[in-house]
Each structure stands twice: as structure tokens, then as C-alpha cells.
Amino acid sequence: MMTTVRPYARVLDRLKSAGLRPTRQRLALAKLLLEDSDRHVTAEQLHGEAIDAGIKVSLATVYNTLHQFTKAKLLREVVVESGRAYFDTNTSDHHHLLNEDTGELSDISDSDIQLSQLPSPPSGTKIDRIDIIVRVKSDS
């Protein structure tokens, strides 16, 4: 019992400290998402998982929730292709490897990639974030 209660409490605290009311749907989605630390999901995928898990939630709410979580820094949005939004449960500094054949997206830890030279940002601006996507394909 403890083993199920503890992660639930952890998720609840994370929602609370993000200023998000721990509603039934948000808690359930947060549990699905935040329990694992290296997930890349689309809204559609997460909705499917929630339904499979017996959670009654609409796709619109999944979208809204994903954006609220992103704004609260519980998630990060990754843009790899136009027309589909991926959300990453790993919010620490890191980059991505995309298999163009399979569409599979995986993390590259910040320490596995080194930028030794950077342009200086135009005056009046500062660097918000640097996204690196290493696109690979079958070498056959």
C-alpha cells in the first residue's frame, strides 16, 4: 500500500507547488507522466493511455493539462516535426536524438554533447534555450 501511496503524494505535492489544483484528471495524468523520467508523449498517446487505465478524461483536457504542466515547468515541449507536439518529462538541460525512420525520440544527456562555440545573441536579447536535434537514419 505504501508503495502506491507515496508516488501519488509526490505527484500531488508537485501539482500543489506548481499552483495547480489537484483535480482527479490532473492527478491521473500527472501519475502517468511524471512517474517515469524519460518519456516523450503526444496528447493523443497520453489520452489513449489514460483511457486504457480507466481514467475518464477528454482529449481537450489532455491538451489543456499538457500546456499547463509545460507552463509550470513540469514538462517541456519538444519540436521535432511540424504538425505534432511532443512533451518531454525530462525538464533538465538535455538534447534529442531522432530516428527519422521510426520516429523514435530519445534523450541525449547534456554531458554527451558539447558546444564549444556559440554566437552571441543579438543585442537586447538573451539566450533562452538551445535545442539540438541529432537526426539519424538507417545506414544501410
Added chain:
Amino acid sequence: MMTTVRPYARVLDRLKSAGLRPTRQRLALAKLLLEDSDRHVTAEQLHGEAIDAGIKVSLATVYNTLHQFTKAKLLREVVVESGRAYFDTNTSDHHHLLNEDTGELSDISDSDIQLSQLPSPPSGTKIDRIDIIVRVKSDS
């Protein structure tokens, strides 16, 4: 006269060597696109420019043409946000700087950014391309 004929011929040759029939629409779009070397356009933008220039072309044809040009390596697609495709007239190795406040996208030359360490691609795959997007915002 010469000054207008020459770029037209250049564009015509580029279409021909890409194996694309130089139709009226393709020639016109190619002229709009390929004359300048650092453009980032959306289909909608280019369609607007074509109409303004008095070229009769449909949005569907603009989309088709952009994709044909991309396949023929006359353009390169840049993914900066989900839900909108940008096409870059600069097909050489380079990266991008995105102003998140204005949406403005500009080039970073390959020599202004140095990757000193890279992960090795998973076995059976090879690196196709590395996309780096430096996202900046107002520092106020």
C-alpha cells in the same frame, strides 16, 4: 533587359537539373525564392507574395512546389514550432537563431557554432543531420 533575363535563366537551369519541368508556376516561385539566399518562408507567405506579384497560383500548388524543391535540395525545411513549416533557401550546413518574441528566424553560419563532442549514433544508424536552434528572447 539582360539583368532580368539572367536570373531567370539561372533559375531555369536549376529546375532543369533538378529534373523538374520549368512550368510557369514553378519558375515564378523559384524566382521569388531562390533569388535571395537567406529566406525563411511559409507556404502561406510565399503564396501571398506570388499573388501580389500577379502570379496566378493556388496554395496547394505552392505546398506541392515547396516539397518538390525540398526533395530536390533546392530548399531545406526547418522545424521551429509545431504547426507551421518553414522553408529555408539556404541549403548549406548552418543553424538557426529564433527570436521567440517576434518569431523571426535567422541563420547562424556553421562556423559560428562548434560542436566539440557528439554522441555516437545507435548501431545501424548514421547521422543524417544535426539541427541546432538557439532560442533567444528579450532580456528585459
Added chain:
DNA sequence: GTGTTTGCAAAGTGTTTGCAATTTA
């Protein structure tokens, strides 16, 4: 109770497709 959140369906993007009419070589 009061303000927030939800679900639904409807509307909104941006993009692609099917097919008859047109154009090109």
C-alpha cells in the same frame, strides 16, 4: 458558495489529396 476545471462539440489551424482540366515537351 465561489471560482476553477471539465467535457463536449464546434471551430480553427495548417496541410494534403483526388480528380478533371490544362499545360508542357
Added chain:
DNA sequence: TAAATTGCAAACACTTTGCAAACAC
């Protein structure tokens, strides 16, 4: 004239929105 290309409208995938009902505090 044969094959490729075009335009249109309709279909598409993904995402957002408006609003009444349900819920959390």
C-alpha cells in the same frame, strides 16, 4: 498526343475555444 502539372474543393490531422455542468476548496 502522352505524360506531367495545376487548381479547386474537399478531406485531413492536430489543436484550441465557448460554454454549461461538475467539482474543489
